[in-house]
Amino acid sequence: MIYKQLLTTLDELGVKPIExxxxxxxxxxxxxxxxxxxxxxxxxxxxxxxxxxxxYKDFVVRHSMVKVAN
Incomplete structure (x- = not known):
């Protein structure tokens, strides 16, 4: 429940996850x-x-660590 509230608050502030x-x-x-x-x-x-x-508003706070197909 607290995690959901945290994500909602961050979303309202402009923090978005990178797809x-x-x-x-x-x-x-x-x-x-x-x-x-x-x-x-x-x-x-x-x-x-x-x-x-x-x-956060068009600035990358943290890059996604990913596996890429060649």
Missing amino acids: AVGKEFDPNFHNAVMHVEDEEAGENIVVEEFQKGYT
Whole structure:
């Protein structure tokens, strides 16, 4: 319940989570810590997120740590 209140308050202040899984890798928002060969995922697509990233009003507070398909 407290976690939900915290997320609601942060959302009202302008802190938003970065969408990563299934999106194209963007070094401005994502930090690639692993690469994997996956023909189904496509080139330069994020296949897994290890740590959630956040933005505050258009500024990156923390990059998402992700695994990218080559």
